[in-house]
Amino acid sequence: MTNYDKKGTDLDVREIPTLVPEEDEILVKIIAAAVNPLDNMIIRGEVKLIVPYAMPLVMGNEFAGIVEKTGKNASRFQPGDRVYGRMPLKKIGAFAEYAAVKESAVASIPEYLSFEEAATVPLTALTAMQAFDIMNVRAGESVFISGGTGSLGAMAIPVAKSLGLHVYTNGSGDNEERVKKLGAERFIDYRKENYADVLSDVDHVLDTLGDRELPNEFKVLKEGGNLVSLRGLPNGRFARRSGMPLFKRILYQLAGSRYDRMAAAKKQTYDFLFVHEDGSQLDRIGRLFDREHPLETSIDTVFTLDEVNAALNKVKQGKSKGKTILKIGEQ
Structure with missing residues (x-):
């Protein structure tokens, strides 16, 4: 070995x-x-x-x-x-x-x-499934996937579509056709417009960009909406969900307090995601796709x-x- x-x-x-x-x-x-x-x-x-x-x-x-x-x-x-x-x-x-x-x-x-x-x-598939589970998404709701033109977006967009969500994302314009084929209803070319100026009252946000974009992502999120971040800092909610000991819960509560305050302004929630293993979720992913509509x-x-x-x-x-x-x- x-x-x-x-x-x-x-x-x-x-x-x-x-x-x-x-x-x-x-x-x-x-x-x-x-x-x-x-x-x-x-x-x-x-x-x-x-x-x-x-x-x-x-x-x-x-x-x-x-x-x-x-x-x-x-x-x-x-x-x-x-x-x-x-x-x-x-x-x-x-x-x-x-x-x-x-x-x-x-x-x-x-x-x-x-x-x-x-x-x-596995990593992108589980990230998508775990993010949508944390959001507790329901068919008919909307989700903005920031920077959704990469490998995560290639998985998260069709998964979101299969769950009945309205999917919006942004990125460079040369990716628009491909991303729309994956299931995005709206694509925002960042070179031409800022998503924060054209989106509002989105039910959920999946953040892939981190600190510099979080204020704008909270702006487009509706009151009471959910934001799950892959690039921000862990917070107390993450520590509790992960079953961490008390000292780490306190540490992460302090680390993520800035984001929690952003969320609290409109009764929103902020969650950090560090993807974990889960074979049953991978099985679910496999059942969502087939040879006619394969995994990207x-x-x-x-x-x-x-x-x-x-x-x-x-x-x-x-x-x-x-x-x-x-x-x-x-x-």
């Missing part, structure tokens, strides 16, 4: 014994893993207050592979099954030849997706396992037109 240890900003490739799955785990032969900004954030120590990873650490959060072995109490999958998922928060490790994963964290790969395509799905996937570059640092650097630079993938195993 290949292991990674943080040395400065680079990762080392090491051989370690193949893991033995615990009773509620499955051993997965990793065929492909996606490289995400989250991986660089973990290396830089930016999530240590949310998940305090100990080093050395096997890196990698998102994968697709084949079930190799099952634990004594794991019965949903059989050896040979194609599965994908987001690694459990407390036990990541997708940048490896094998990973032991709780079976509750994974789902069956839709048959029309390759392993490389499937590896692009986009791959920019495929690297080998030995090229992991080049892959991480590419993601760090931004400007990708799809996911960066590590090709690890053979089918």
Whole structure:
């Protein structure tokens, strides 16, 4: 198995014994893993207050592979099954030849997706589902997805549409046709107009831009509406929802108090989202799409396992037109 240890900003490739799955785990032969900004954030120590990873650490959060072995109490999958998922928060490790994963964290790969395509799905799919669950959306309501032209928007827009929502988003004009095909009813070209000047009374906002745009996003949100942020700061609501101890609840309540005050002005709510593993939600995603209306996937570059640092650097630079993938195993 290949292991990674943080040395400065680079990762080392090491051989370690193949893991033995615990009773509620499955051993997965990793065929492909996606490289995400989250991986660089973990290396830089930016999530240590949310998940305090100990080093050395096997890196990698998102994968697709084949079930190799099952634990004594794991019965949903059989050896040979194609599965994908987001690694459990407390036990990541997708940048490896094998990973032991709780079976509750994974789902069956839709048959029309390759392993490389499937590896692009879990983080964005789960982010969309968990955001809409927090919002408690209902058919007929509206949602503004800020900066919805990237990989998250490619997943969140059709998911929102399938839930019966009216979807609005913004971005550069050359993405308008593609985004509308995904299900956005209204596209706002940021070069021509500011969404804060043309939208109002939106039921929900999914923020992907962070601090500089949050005041405008609260402005377009209706009184009593919900805003879920992927880029803001955690707050007390996030800490309570995550079951964190009292001292962290107090810490995050202070950290996110500015956003809570913005929300309180119009009786709105602010929630921070750090996506967690959930195989049942991935199953729901799989049922929302089929071969006729498939999951939207986009791959920019495929690297080998030995090229992991080049892959991480590419993601760090931004400007990708799809996911960066590590090709690890053979089918």
